[in-house]
Amino acid sequence: MLRQYSDAASTHASRVLEMAERIIAGEEQQLGTIRLNCRTAWEENEKARLALYRHEADHHCDRGASVPSVCDP
Numbered sequence: 001m002l003r004q005y006s007d008a009a010s011t012h013a014s015r016v017l018e019m020a021e022r023i024i025a026g027e028e029q030q031l032g033t034i035r036l037n038c039r040t041a042w043e044e045n046e047k048a049r050l051a052l053y054r055h056e057a058d059h060h061c062d063r064g065a066s067v068p069s070v071c072d073p
Contacts, residue, residue, distance in 0.1 A: 001052045008048040012041040 015038040022034055055061065 001048070001055050005045075005048040005052045008041070008045040012038070012045040015041040 015034075019031075019034045019038050022028065022031065
């Protein structure tokens with residue numbers, strides 16, 4: 001689950017970077033598609049984050065840990 005969250009977060013970060021680079025370069029003709037890809041990646045990231053958070057809570061994976069969940073902002 002942590003690997004899925006990490007992969008989803010990396011994909012989202014890549015999509016955000018792509019969107020920023022295209023805007024900075026003035027290549028805004030495909031901005032709608034790029035925004036959609038970014039939004040989709042964000043949604044997948046959120047699903048993975050919530051799944052990991054629920055898993056930690058349901059199975060007490062953070063039991064005894066003195067650090068917050070990896071999902072906490």
